[in-house]
């Protein structure tokens with residue numbers, strides 16, 4: 001069921017122009033090539049749970065050429081001394097909304113009436129930058145107004161904007177669901193059809209809507225299998241898509257080389273999505289032992305987004321949320337940590353994701369700490385944002401580990417994150433595809 005979205009990535013990453021702007025900020029060219037040798041004091045390469053000491057990482061034209069203690073370094077290579085640092089693969093966040101911001105989630109949901117529809121894309125320029133500076137070199141972006149995230153994705157790939165590589169979803173849902181952006185808005189208030197281009201009902205419409213999303217540029221598909229906390233009026237518990245709708249959507253997406261992520265809180269919606277062959281369950285608030293076992297057997301990824309719950313509880317307690325979302329928050333949040341704890345202990349496949357946009361962008365690395373508090377080891381938490389997330393994207397040949405052939409997406413922190421996971425929140429060094437964006441804790445411009 002989990003098919004490689006090859007076409008997307010070939011188009012997105014091979015045929016786009018080089019990073020015109022970023023290159024001037026990065027490492028200098030050695031002849032026609034860019035060669036960089038990084039001396040790493042410690043390296044967590046993402047292939048296993050071990051830390052190795054004193055290795056050289058040779059980077060040529062954006063890719064890792066060699067890694068090890070005795071690497072031949074070309075005479076014209078630029079050297080970067082990270083001997084006092086721990087180097088890791090660039091992090092992957094599987095659940096962001098780069099064009100979204102927490103200020104839009106408050107009680108005044110009418111703000112969109114007074115804003116230009118392009119605004120989220122421009123706000124996203126800032127959010128993309130701070131996300132990259134936090135050490136996240138790839139994000140799976142799972143829902144945005146209009147085409148704003150698609151436009152941001154392309155602008156980053158073309159080098160106009162500093163940010164992580166974006167694997168961008170279009171989100172689909174049934175009428176009145178969490179993914180129906182008119183849910184809770186009074187009919188006649190605005191041009192509602194403009195706000196709901198990917199709403200469908202029934203398996204046949206699910207197929208057509210997936211096709212339309214792929215046509216419109218989606219790298220992957222997100223579906224709302226259940227309600228969400230922040231949509232205004234739908235109940236949090238019930239399923240919002242039938243098994244047949246999910247099955248039809250997943251099969252069509254697979255045929256078109258696209259993976260599908262399910263936003264899912266309640267148990268029935270989670271079960272439907274897992275059985276339909278979904279790639280990931282995002283949030284996964286209510287999990288029982290049976291569905292956890294099914295996820296393990298099928299290799300369904302759990303993307304926990306623990307920061308999202310922390311954020312909505314804070315907002316609800318502060319009286320910031322509208323009454324519906326506040327009530328849903330208090331209903332669902334107490335069940336979540338227990339679900340995730342149980343799933344982690346059982347060994348469910350975990351891919352790191354935060355739901356950044358529900359809280360301020362750039363804080364993503366706090367999720368590592370919450371995962372460790374819920375029972376993952378620091379090494380397991382790190383693997384969830386590196387090797388595992390790359391696997392869940394179907395991009396393991398390019399991402400997720402520090403190995404020859406992968407893109408040179410590297411980050412570094414002071415100290416050993418296996419001893420203290422919280423140090424990942426103080427990112428010191430960021431390289432994406434061989435270009436340095438942050439050094440000694442300072443952005444490189």
Ligand SMILES: [Zn+2]
Nearest residue numbers: 095097142355
């Ligand atoms: Zn989300």
